[in-house]
Amino acid sequence: MKQKDLDLFTFWAHEAGKAGLIKCSSGNLSQRLSDQTMLISGTGSWLPFISTDEISRISIYEDDIDSVVKPSAEYRIHRAIMRKRPDVNTVLHFQSPSATTIACMDITPDYNVIIEVPIYIGDIGFIPFLPPGSDELARAIDEQVTTFSLVQLANHGQVVCGSNYQDVIRKAVFFEFACSILLQCNFKNRPIPDDQLKSLAEYSANQGSVLR
Secondary structure, eight states: OOHHHHHHHHHHHHHHHHTTOOOTTOOEEEEEOTTSEEEEEBTTOOGGGOOGGGEEEEESSOOOOOOSSOBOTTHHHHHHHHHHOTTOOEEEEEOOHHHHHHHTSSOOOOOTTSTHIIIIIOSOEEEOOOOTTOHHHHHHHHHHTTTOSEEEETTTEEEEEESSHHHHHHHHHHHHHHHHHHHHTTTOOOOOOHHHHHHHHHHHHHHTOOOO
16 A cells, blocks of 8 residues: 555545544545555544554455455445446545434435535435445445435435545535534525526536536
């Protein structure tokens, strides 16, 4: 592993913590490398304080786990996304307060309360509760990520993917912001009208932003 890759990984893991996206050891992060492997946070590591010796390196396409550092128990999620989406280089599983609160509720709201949701994130996926670290959860993620770049996991948190670290953190932060607005207004918000969502998509395309 190149030191610069490890340093970049720890920098953005710490940034996720500073943004309030991670509580203790609740989240995990992965990054695609150029040799069909990926870096992924080690099991039990705390992303806000992770060090380079807590980062695992595993194959994306081979099923075996051959790493000095044991990868996060959620490595199956990260592999499923990397395999399905060659355009995705970074995956973050996070549990921000407002978004996770909604993930624990029996409700699927319209998240389009701020323009950043349709511009940077697009539609939001949802998966009913499945055991963490399970093959069932990985398969459910595999079915969702073709359409969505951010998925709510019932009673578990969120998974977001993107082209790079900054893209993923931005999506996660804006989603948490949207969820906090929904909670503060007790879901009595007025979402962005459907006809305006199309114009925002066109605006994003013209600006070169990736919607999903």
